[in-house]
Amino acid sequence: MxxxxxxxxxxxxxxxxxxxxxxxxxxxxxxxxxxxxxxxxxxxxxxKKIIPVQVFDGPSTEAGMEEKSSPLPDRNPEVGTRLPSPTALRILLDIRMSNGVHISQKNLSYEGLKSLVEKLEGLC
Missing domain, CATH: 1.10.10 (Arc Repressor Mutant, subunit A)
Known part of the structure; x- marks a missing residue:
């Protein structure tokens, strides 16, 4: 067997x-x-089944993650206008898999996206 x-x-x-x-x-x-x-x-x-998983040692909140300073300057010297701050960037993620699984996340920061990808890698 x-x-x-x-x-x-x-x-x-x-x-x-x-x-x-x-x-x-x-x-x-x-x-x-x-x-x-x-x-x-x-x-x-x-x-064809979704297998429930439990993530251990993950960050409890996105706010608890430390922010890294951006190597980009605050101003664009050529135009003289302010560049958007790295924390203002928000990401929409929409993944549809051939087996019917659909993952959708809105309003993600870069750090949130990075965390989500790390968690998804653990499932593969």
Whole structure:
């Protein structure tokens, strides 16, 4: 009997070994003595679900993060007008994935965006 972890390891091995070599997932399963129909069922069952995660040691609030000073000057010497401050920049992020997951964040600062990307990297 194959466990979730067995299929997960097989899939990771396929992404690193089989996919770059141009081997189909079906042939990769056969060469590793894993019935393809069982792998396919596991893949379909697990890849369409959202798996809840809990983040540890993350910043509790964005305000608690220390701001770094910008290397940009406050004024544009060519025009003589003030440049927008780095804290005034706000970012809208909208990610739609092929598996149906949709992530939308509004009014992010640069530090907030950086933090979000770090958290998303941990999920990959």
């Amino acid at each position: 194959y466990s979730y972890n067995d299929f997960e390891r097989l899939f990771l091995r396929y992404k690193f070994e089989g996919l770059p070599a141009g081997v189909s997932i079906e042939k990769f399963c056969m060469s590793n003595k894993v019935p393809y129909n069982l792998f396919e069922k596991w893949y379909k069952d697990t890849r």
